[in-house]
Amino acid sequence: MSWDLKKRNWSGIFMTISTAIFAFVSIVSVFISVITWQTQREAARPYFTFKESPSIHLTHELSFEFKFNNVGNHPATNLSSKTIVFDESLLEEPILVDDYTVVNDIPRDTTTSLLLSIKSVDFLQTDIKPQFLIIHLSYTDPITRKIYIQTIYTKWPGVIAQKPQHLIHVEASEKQKILTYLKSHHLLKPKN
Structure with a gap:
């Protein structure tokens, strides 16, 4: 037992x-x-990339056209952008601060455009000095209800010999200087 x-x-x-x-x-x-x-x-989140190189036109005004493509699987809603253009020297006030909001949803593989115009007579000269052009995007994934922030840092070499130059990406070494400039001009939202 x-x-x-x-x-x-x-x-x-x-x-x-x-x-x-x-x-x-x-x-x-x-x-x-x-x-x-x-x-x-x-x-699968929404994510925006340039569909093609931004176009730049110089007539009686300076205009930039950016075409963004949602390459994510999920759509994007409540897309808003804040675009800031300022001199490469980082010594002057911004030339342009533009806010823009898209009403419609942006499904996968759909393109949306962002148009910017600068009409300032003081700015539009025969030759224009190099400028930084920062695009701050904010959008929501309606499936996860999560908000995403995406910042695109570009540099525009300006107008040389009456010919507008193409946009280029900002070098990594310049990013901190740009962030300091944006913060000192109160153009950055405080992080929560």
Whole structure:
């Protein structure tokens, strides 16, 4: 009888350990599944890129046209932009601060345009000095209800010999100077 009791105790212990291991493996599997699901949702988020090089026209005004394409799987809603144009020297006030909001949703593989015009007679001269052009985008993923912020840093070499130059990307070494300028001119929103 004591042998039978010992056998039952060992089988009970074995069953308890097996159940604990099974529970642990189940918890790890659920954790991995949740992390994978969250990663897939984040990878499907809306995200904007330039569809083509921005066009620049100089007539009686200076105009830039940016075409953004949503390359994410999810649509974007409540797209708003704040565009800031300022001299490369970082010593002058911004030439342009433009806010723009798109009413419609922007589905996957859909293009939306951003048009900017500068009409200042003081600014429009035969040659125009290099400018930084910063575009701060904010939009919502309607599926996850998450708000995304995307900032695009570009540099415009200006007008040389009456010919508008093409936009280029800002060098990494210039980014901190730009952020300091934006903060000192109260053009950055404080982070929550």
